[in-house]
Amino acid sequence: MSDAIKHECGLAFVRLRKPFAYYQQQYKTVMWGLNKLYLLMEKQHNRGQDGAGVASVKLNVEPGYPFLSRLRSNAPQPIADLFRQIGQEFNELQKYNVDIANYPGLMKGHLSFLGELLLGHLRYGTQGKNDVNFCHPFIKRHTIPARNLALAGNFNLINTEELFEKIGMAPGNFQKQSDLAAMMEVIYHYMVEADEAAPETMDIVSVLKKAAPLFDGGFNVGGIAGNGIGFVFRDGHGIRPSYYFANDEVVVAASERAAIRTAFNVGENEVKELMPGHALIVEENGDYRIEQIIEPKERRACSFERIYFSRGSDEKIYKERQALGYQLSKQVLEAISYDLKHTIFSFIPNTAEVAFYGLIKGCEAYLNQIKIERILAWGKDYDNEKLSEMINRKIRMEKIAIKDVKMRTFITEDVGRSEMVQHVYDITYGTVQKDVDTLVVIDDSIVRGTTLKESIIRMLNRLGPKRIIVVSSAPQIRYPDCYGIDMSKMGDFIAFTAAVELLKERGREDLLKELYDRCIELNEAGELHTENVVKQVYKPFTIEELNKKIAQLITPPDINIQVDVIYQTIESLHEACPGNLGDWYFTGNYPTPGGNRVVNKAFINFMEGRNERGY
Template identity: 25%
Template sequence: MCGIIALLLSNPEIMASVELFEGLQMLQHRGQDAAGIVTCGYKGRLYQCKGNGMVRDVFNQENLQRLVGGLGVGHVRYPTAGSSSNSEAQPFYVNSPYGIVLAHNGNLVNAEELKNSLDVKAHRHINTDSDSELLLNIFADNLQQTGKFRIYEEDIFTAIKGLYEQCTGGYACVAMIAGFGIIGFRDPHGIRPICYGIRRSHEGFDFMFSSESVVLDALGFTEIKDIDPGEAVIVTRQAITRRKLVNWGELTPCIFEYVYFARPDSVINGISVYRSRLEMGEHLANQVMKECGKNSDIDVVIPVPDTSRVAALQLSHKLKIAYREGFIKNRYVGRTFIMPGQQMRRKSVRRKLNAMALEFADKNVLIVDDSIVRGTTSKEIVQMARDAGAKKVYFASCAPPVRCPNVYGIDMPSRRELVAFNRDNDSIAKEIGADMVIYQDLNDLIASCQKFNPHITSFDCSVFDGQYVTGGVTDEYLAHLEKDRSDLAKSSRESLQSPDTIGLHNFLHTSSQSYFERNGWNGVMGVNGVNGSN
């Protein structure tokens, strides 16, 4: 899961980098592994700054000032495809044709097939394992096939339509063509979110694309609209043009956005994330009453901060059981779900959360969390509650059991790493050390979201039911995915970065940095990309 953003200011003299930086900070919850911004300045010259780490670590006032130009693209990364290598930080750039920058959220199911086809037919070499670079090169190759010296909107729409016909998976993308404008498009099923808004300025109108509406709200953009499935939107300083390019899919958004990933103050596909989570708490309360009985011995409801807080509050209200904040969160530790490796996730739980004994001692507690995925975090939380003196620990999940891998951009790759795989509720409770585990019913979860936009007839619930809306997800593909993206595989890739390799990387980085500093660029790389040139 990643966060994407693109901005076009009506006044090219004003720098877009500051608001892109602010927007990425608001999308930090969607990715904490790497961040990047590419801007476009005078005569189509591109300026970039990206690297591993949080937004605040990658950017400072000095390098933001060097990101010249009134339009740009930004990205925060949490990797599912590829690795955590610094070279895979986005946005990606290709010079031919026209100078194109792209940032992407999602995952392609047919990446290997596409990579082979590009290499043989288009002679485009892919330098990383990231399918974002693959998407960029497919888009660029489709544009190059027009053979035109200048870029036209019709050619862009044709290129994106060709991309839809070639690429299978869930993806939302923002792109920038040097000296021309910005583009947003979404896969034919609308699995991953993207929206855009307009803001009046002294010179005209500013336009922004974002993964979530909260960014647009905070920066003063209005008339916020979601990009429809299979739709592309092109924004220049002269006009905004949107076109539905394919009609074979219907809106099937990822339901896990509402459960976990999105900020509660966002509205995605017309659904308030906050209100959907209140409704999840309402349905989960019914499930607790069903499994524990009306006269349960639960003394207190305690949420796992922050995502489950809204649902837990509504659940406690309906059950008429006291709600208490029993876990205090260290906000300077990242989200444990998106951390690589079980060992790191386990250590991070204790560093991130501290249990207050006065809320647990001699009580039967109901802990509410948004979901249970690998079970690592849940197990540590249950043990923390017991260490703080809880007599009984019940554990309720706002989501159903996660039993299947996600193939559309969420890091749930290996079935054997999912605690619910081949286990019933009693076995899961035993595994995480709880007295009882209570799961949300899938139909109730769907109803919690559908209530606020009845026009959405289906959601991507593949992690719960194994139904992959795009097709193309075979047993062979899932086996390959599990082999490539398990914690063991990721650990093996990380171990390949031996001290010698790291030393070589540092040498090359230092040499390159020195070269740019000698030429007055001080680490912010400017790349020439004049509109209309190959």
């Protein structure tokens, strides 16, 4: 996205199934599990840069010795900082005994994080402050091993207040700011109940069956307990992604399939998807099984995972992103009146590159068909020069913009910042025929439109094109998210701003007041979750009308070049990504009632001029 928004969090779970001596003999290091955890986290680094954390549980530890360790960091490079500290402990040991690495038992006894159960997390803050205390994993400690718990996940919960009420707990200031704190208290509450009822034989499945149905949100959560039990569980709609792999050496889970494949060098079919409403359970002895803990509901896996968030190195995601671009080719060709001779294609930012390839393939398919038809129409009326000219026609592609990764917008004044933002990208001069060529640039999605207006459109204008067309591989983002992505303010969406502007232009501003009154009425009745009132804001307008207004909004007032915007359709999105039909950002069709409450609350905040989250 040219407009950066908060990404997803990432989860990494590792359970070693062999003694440490095995890994020492097989892989020449007892640190094999920690190395794999590091790889899983780095290969998901795209999912979190506010902080990171790791937790470890050691099995069969003598009474009185620590068995649960936890380390968190919000340093600029948090993963590197974590494993630097872990490695430093090892280096200190070697100062006193250079041969200690050959003695797995001694290593386990002296290294805090050399445990059989490992849990890693990458955080993008959506709730809570971006300080280290809000980094996952959270832990609970107790003298009874079974009542020790580390928990981390990729999720947002919408009903944290109700959760504290369920267990009769008055949350402190910290708990109020963290949905993980609420989830931890609920799970821990039922863990203690289960351990009291059956000491030493606690059934974690029954605990999760009681706790998980209470959570309103999308979630992929991992936990490790002091008695050696590990688990990962997923919401009933499958909103947040979850994958696992197991062999006789290890059981592993992560937020992305490609991360597991890379870290363990395994095939696509060896990595399984943890299905919605199910949990991966690893027992104290290392045996694992899959259990249903929530009744699976309609699958609503997040489509943004395929459009943008997950790494494109996953072969299915790569193909789907290409398909997103391909689906747009017909709209683009119509917009340029099929004049490929005077059209240049490019992409901004780099994450839109794969969709760009799909767009080019679609245009090439059209061009190749035209070549065939023209050549056949000639009959025998051609020469080598004429034939060569036709065959060598190509789609014009250029690397128009290059992001200057060294640029930092350090000036805080609005005027100065706006000037600096214009230069975040460098442009490639000499690529465009001035006042002749149309520039088509594809983006993953358009959220606020701020970067387009303040930087990209101005930058492209310096090349002197006749026209600029901005293409979004995602549909119009109209509604907030509340399941893990930090998009919860109505005023942040340029599609919403466009609809509001159109209402004002057409003398329909009273509709906003009517809808606001409806939201207040629902809120007072405790029924804010029953309908998405904000859908009515968009109802008076066609997609084309909104596209045109959005194009006006992203065009700086001092630029005279025609700017147009083309969005992916909902139908094409579903065709390209058939396994991820979660489209509430675009349609307002939320998978849980809490989504309606969030969008209506976000609208109330907008109407009251409050720059606050909708949850």
